Amino acid sequence: xxxxxxxxxxxxxxxxxxxxxxxxxxxxxxxxxxxxxxxxxxxxxxxxxxxxxxxxxxxxxxxxxxxxxxxxxxxxxxxxxxxxxxxxxxxxxxxxxxxxxxxxxxxxxxxxxxxxxxxxxxxxxxxxxxxxxxxxxxxxxxxxxxxxxxxxxxxxxxxxxxxxxxxxxxxxxxxxxxxxxxxxxxxxxxxxxxxxxxxxxxxxxxxxxxxxxxxxxxxxxxxxxxxxxxxxxxxxxxxxxxxxxxxxxxxxxxxxxxxxxxxxxxxxxxxxxxxxxxxxxxxxxxxxxxxxxxxxxxx
Amino acid sequence: xxxxxxxxxxxxxxxxxxxxxxxxxxxxxxxxxxxxxxxxxxxxxxxxxxxxxxxxxxxxxxxxxxxxxxxxxxxxxxxxxxxxxxxxxxxxxxxxxxxxxxxxxxxxxxxxxxxxxxxxxxxxxxxxxxxxxxxxxxxxxxxxxxxxxxxxxxxxxxxxxxxxxxxxxxxxxxxxxxxxxxxxxxxxxxxxxxxxxxxxxxxxxxxxxxxxxxxxxxxxxxxxxxxxxxxxxxxxxxxxxxxxxxxxxxxxxxxxxxxxxxxxxxxxxxxxxxxxxxxxxxxxxxxxxxxxxxxxxxx
Numbered sequence: 386x387x388x389x390x391x392x393x394x395x396x397x398x399x400x401x402x403x404x405x406x407x408x409x410x411x412x413x414x415x416x417x418x419x420x421x422x423x424x425x426x427x428x429x430x431x432x433x434x435x436x437x438x439x440x441x442x443x444x445x446x447x448x449x450x451x452x453x454x455x456x457x458x459x460x461x462x463x464x465x466x467x468x469x470x471x472x473x474x475x476x477x478x479x480x481x482x483x484x485x486x487x488x489x490x491x492x493x494x495x496x497x498x499x500x501x502x503x504x505x506x507x508x509x510x511x512x513x514x515x516x517x518x519x520x521x522x523x524x525x526x527x528x529x530x531x532x533x534x535x536x537x538x539x540x541x542x543x544x545x546x547x548x549x550x551x552x553x554x555x556x557x558x559x560x561x562x563x564x565x566x567x568x569x570x571x572x573x574x575x576x577x578x579x580x581x582x583x584x585x586x587x588x589x590x591x592x593x594x595x596x597x598x599x600x601x602x603x604x605x606x607x608x609x610x611x612x613x614x615x616x617x618x619x620x621x622x623x624x625x626x627x628x629x630x631x632x633x634x635x636x637x638x639x640x641x642x643x644x645x646x647x648x649x650x651x652x653x654x655x656x657x658x659x660x661x662x663x664x665x666x667x668x669x670x671x672x673x674x675x676x677x678x679x680x681x682x683x684x
Numbered sequence: 685x686x687x688x689x690x691x692x693x694x695x696x697x698x699x700x701x702x703x704x705x706x707x708x709x710x711x712x713x714x715x716x717x718x719x720x721x722x723x724x725x726x727x728x729x730x731x732x733x734x735x736x737x738x739x740x741x742x743x744x745x746x747x748x749x750x751x752x753x754x755x756x757x758x759x760x761x762x763x764x765x766x767x768x769x770x771x772x773x774x775x776x777x778x779x780x781x782x783x784x785x786x787x788x789x790x791x792x793x794x795x796x797x798x799x800x801x802x803x804x805x806x807x808x809x810x811x812x813x814x815x816x817x818x819x820x821x822x823x824x825x826x827x828x829x830x831x832x833x834x835x836x837x838x839x840x841x842x843x844x845x846x847x848x849x850x851x852x853x854x855x856x857x858x859x860x861x862x863x864x865x866x867x868x869x870x871x872x873x874x875x876x877x878x879x880x881x882x883x884x885x886x887x888x889x890x891x892x893x894x895x896x897x898x899x900x901x902x903x904x905x906x907x908x909x910x911x912x913x914x915x916x917x918x919x920x921x922x923x924x925x926x927x928x929x930x931x932x933x934x935x936x937x938x939x940x941x942x943x944x945x946x947x948x949x950x951x952x953x954x955x956x957x958x959x960x961x962x963x964x965x966x967x968x969x970x971x972x973x974x975x976x977x978x979x980x981x982x983x
Contacts (some may be wrong), residue, residue, distance in 0.1 A: 387853075402907055411878065429923055471865070473863040473865070474865075478897065513783065544966075553688075566770070566771040566772070566773075567907075567909070567910065569906050569908035570908050570909075572910070589867075589888065590886065590889035590890070591889070591890070593906065600906055600980050601980060602892055602904075602906050602980050602981055603903060603981065603983075604901040604902060604903050605901075607867075607868050607892065607899055607901050608866075608868065609866055609868035609869050609872070610866070613868065641982070641983045642938040642983050644983075645983050680789070681899050681900060681901055682900070682901055682902065682981065682983075683940070684902075684940045684941050684944050684981075
């Protein structure tokens with residue numbers, strides 16, 4: 386089954402201790418779509434300006450991402466630039482230029498509206514609502530978010546939580562949303578806000594999946610060389626949704642393995658600037674690393 | 685087989701958001717010995733003053749800990765007092781009174797010198813050396829440490845690393861010792877300093893075991909209520925060594941499960957002030973939580 390993914394589509398200028406790379410393909414929808422594309426056909430929803438580089442479109446096409454829902458409008462593409470500190474855990478935004486993203490309203494082509502799996506990747510909750518309003522009867526809807534929306538669009542986000550099956554957020558966002566430092570208690574509070582599945586991303590420390598009184602805790606795939614962590618969280622959730630959409634059996638039964646796959650996609654993402662490492666990966670390499678990951682975590 | 689454990693024996697006055705408790709039994713040897721005692725007979729080496737409360741001795745005896753190596757000398761028992769912040773991750777030492785610990789020289793009774801498993805729990809590296817010097821031919825020696833010794837006794841510690849099979853330290857200590865933020869690379873550097881097995885504790889985020897080109901990554905047992913994390917790291921390594929000393933097969937083959945057991949012992953430790961929760965635990969409860977932990981982490 387195909388996965389519908391809405392989110393940001395951007396050009397990122399990234400500086401890390403390993404180098405500087407201007408105007409790389411970025412944005413939550415780009416990362417999540419490429420990650421999901423290894424498992425399933427992806428229908429992407431987003432907006433770019435008429436300055437959007439052709440090689441970026443070619444990258445989407447290489448991954449057979451359906452671009453019918455990608456609006457190309459007059460103006461400049463959303464541009465983000467940021468800098469990572471030596472330890473790669475802290476990053477500083479240097480500049481954000483919204484461009485055509487400022488007035489983006491996602492329109493779903495008819496061929497998108499029946500998608501069974503929907504990933505509302507990180508984007509304003511109002512736009513996530515707008516996409517859901519256009520869907521027929523999706524089987525499984527997951528939303529991701531970021532601290533910005535907790536700060537400036539909390540009422541919209543809280544309403545969204547009542548409409549999704551799964552909610553993905555990182556450790557500090559979970560703590561901020563619930564005013565609860567303990568992540569297990571934070572997950573319980575988030576369940577009461579709506580979602581049946583709560584997934585808390587802890588970066589290099591792995592992830593927690595909470596499914597109403599059932600927990601799953603997973604480490605991250607260990608990397609000895611992180612080149613650029615930008616987009617790793619988006620790749621995690623994109624890989625997870627891609628895997629889920631094609632696995633046999635119930636979503637609940639497949640979620641743990643989906644997190645394993647998501648972690649592996651995120652690990653590839655960190656090994657290169659932007660999407661450069663991930664786009665070179667093969668399905669065989671992913672299967673091999675998943676196997677390796679299973680061995681690394683087996684008691 | 686019995687486990688020999690040397691470390692500090694102390695009275696701790698602990699303040700957390702959940703309460704204040706003065707003069708609880710503490711110290712790395714106390715925590716590690718109680719944790720190990722669920723699996724194997726423990727021979728403890730330490731020192732206390734003549735003010736040491738009888739109920740603390742009774743607690744050791746309840747766990748059948750061999751106290752022939754516990755010196756009781758005139759003077760005051762080592763006393764530490766500390767306070768945890770609301771999030772329980774940061775703690776502040778309020779007072780340290782070394783007392784009889786200041787002039788402690790560990791003497792090993794003859795009956796201790798043939799122990800096969802030796803845990804050099806957190807204590808000055810010079811004293812860890814001194815214990816090793818008195819041992820015949822231990823089968824497996826593990827050392828733990830703390831940031832203090834990296835700061836004031838690094839040459840001693842580096843010499844010790846050439847004499848131990850396994851070295852346990854926490855995330856920030858590994859980073860400080862190696863000047864390397866990435867923990868996988870940090871572990872590789874520590875191997876080059878001597879130990880065949882490097883175990884990096886990440887508290888609520890689990891642990892990494894590195895065994896020369898072989899990695900094992902484990903999450904921590906998830907707790908929704910942490911009362912007092914004091915001693916959790918000592919219980920982790922104590923539980924690990926206790927399990928190892930009684931498991932059939934090679935140490936290398938058993939280390940992963942030993943870490944699982946260590947994590948479970950550490951989790952019990954966090955559920956009460958000082959040793960109060962751990963000392964009430966039964967072998968059956970440990971087996972049940974280990975099972976639960978396996979289910980929580982199974983893909």
